[in-house]
Amino acid sequence: MPDTPPVNILDHPTLKVVRDAFPGKRLRATEFRGQSTLIVEPADLHEVLAFLRNDPRCGYNFLSDVAGIDYLNYPAATIGRFAVVYNLACHARDDRFFVKVFLNPSLPTDGNADDPALCVDSACDLWPGAEWPEREVFDMFGIRFRNHPDLRRVLLWEDYPAHPLRKDYPLRGRGEREQYRVVDRASQ
Amino acid sequence: MGIEAALTAEGFATLQLRRVVNWARRSSLWPVPFATACCGIELMGTACSRYDLARFGAEVMRFSPRQADLLIVAGRIAVKMMPVLQRIYEQMSEPKWVISMGACASTGGVFDTYACVQGCDQFIPVDVYVPGCPPRPEQLIEGVMAIQRIVDNDGIPPMGPDGRRIPLGLVVEPTHVVRPQPVGITVGR
Numbered sequence: 001m002p003d004t005p006p007v008n009i010l011d012h013p014t015l016k017v018v019r020d021a022f023p024g025k026r027l028r029a030t031e032f033r034g035q036s037t038l039i040v041e042p043a044d045l046h047e048v049l050a051f052l053r054n055d056p057r058c059g060y061n062f063l064s065d066v067a068g069i070d071y072l073n074y075p076a077a078t079i080g081r082f083a084v085v086y087n088l089a090c091h092a093r094d095d096r097f098f099v100k101v102f103l104n105p106s107l108p109t110d111g112n113a114d115d116p117a118l119c120v121d122s123a124c125d126l127w128p129g130a131e132w133p134e135r136e137v138f139d140m141f142g143i144r145f146r147n148h149p150d151l152r153r154v155l156l157w158e159d160y161p162a163h164p165l166r167k168d169y170p171l172r173g174r175g176e177r178e179q180y181r182v183v184d185r186a187s188q
Numbered sequence: 189m190g191i192e193a194a195l196t197a198e199g200f201a202t203l204q205l206r207r208v209v210n211w212a213r214r215s216s217l218w219p220v221p222f223a224t225a226c227c228g229i230e231l232m233g234t235a236c237s238r239y240d241l242a243r244f245g246a247e248v249m250r251f252s253p254r255q256a257d258l259l260i261v262a263g264r265i266a267v268k269m270m271p272v273l274q275r276i277y278e279q280m281s282e283p284k285w286v287i288s289m290g291a292c293a294s295t296g297g298v299f300d301t302y303a304c305v306q307g308c309d310q311f312i313p314v315d316v317y318v319p320g321c322p323p324r325p326e327q328l329i330e331g332v333m334a335i336q337r338i339v340d341n342d343g344i345p346p347m348g349p350d351g352r353r354i355p356l357g358l359v360v361e362p363t364h365v366v367r368p369q370p371v372g373i374t375v376g377r
Contacts (some may be wrong), residue, residue, distance in 0.1 A: 157267070170303060172300060183278060185313050185355065
């Protein structure tokens with residue numbers, strides 16, 4: 001066993017397949033503890049995901065999860081403020097692969113404004129199971145998904161005034177938990 | 189419930205109607221369990237045979253609030269859950285009492301976040317607060333008995349100056365004494 005483990009070996013076979021299939025696209029990749037991540041531009045996301053699902057050399061038939069990330073105050077430099085990560089799995093090869101897009105907001109992030117910059121294509125037409133995870137990412141981060149069949153909040157209530165997993169949102173909220181009707185004892 | 193001892197040989201007893209009503213009310217508190225978290229498990233343990241809430245006449249867990257007169261709020265309440273809790277409370281018919289069971293229902297507990305109600309007494313009246321995380325069944329029984337004592341002695345508690353009933357606002361003291369396990373536990377080897 002070597003003393004220092006080698007870092008950032010971008011030897012995942014899918015990376016080469018994708019690079020050859022999309023010669024003109026801007027693709028980046030990282031690796032951490034054996035898990036490879038492909039970073040694509042937001043406009044290319046749906047095309048790349050469709051390729052990863054349909055190409056027999058990739059064959060990622062299962063979408064494990066869709067996660068949102070807010071990189072505000074992240075110690076290292078990042079490409080964008082927000083990220084959406086698609087966690088793909090291939091049952092035939094027992095293989096896992098991550099696809100990530102970075103997004104930068106164009107509007108202030110303290111409300112629930114419809115920001116056109118925080119928008120990516122939905123993967124619901126590729127994996128129907130993407131519906132609820134994408135709704136959760138929308139609920140918590142305010143990232144909208146184009147062509148999503150039913151993009152409503154999934155955990156918080158409908159008229160919640162913010163997206164609470166954004167890092168600039170206070171943990172205790174802005175009074176949402178206090179503003180509610182009080183039921184008193186009915187007089188007898 | 190011991191009424192046989194008060195009966196004469198002829199089988200008659202004379203007593204005030206108010207006391208009979210109070211006796212009947214406190215001996216048949218029917219709880220509606222609003223169990224949203226781990227306190228609900230302890231609530232089930234309280235109702236089961238080891239602690240046997242039936243000894244206090246409160247064993248009939250009613251999942252219809254219209255047939256219950258004791259609301260046991262067991263667990264954390266998300267803001268999204270508040271309308272449900274309030275509707276269940278409003279559906280119960282008077283007289284009704286509310287036990288806030290555990291740290292989360294009483295204060296929000298460790299869930300000091302944007303979506304968690306910091307104490308259900310902010311939005312519904314609470315009669316008895318039972319501390320603990322979760323409370324032991326003895327403590328919950330103590331909370332039920334606190335309501336029973338009030339009902340038995342005073343009947344329905346008095347109203348405030350505005351004509352509305354005042355919540356009792358009792359807090360059950362923590363009674364648990366740490367004792368060694370009856371059987372030694374082996375951790376690891």
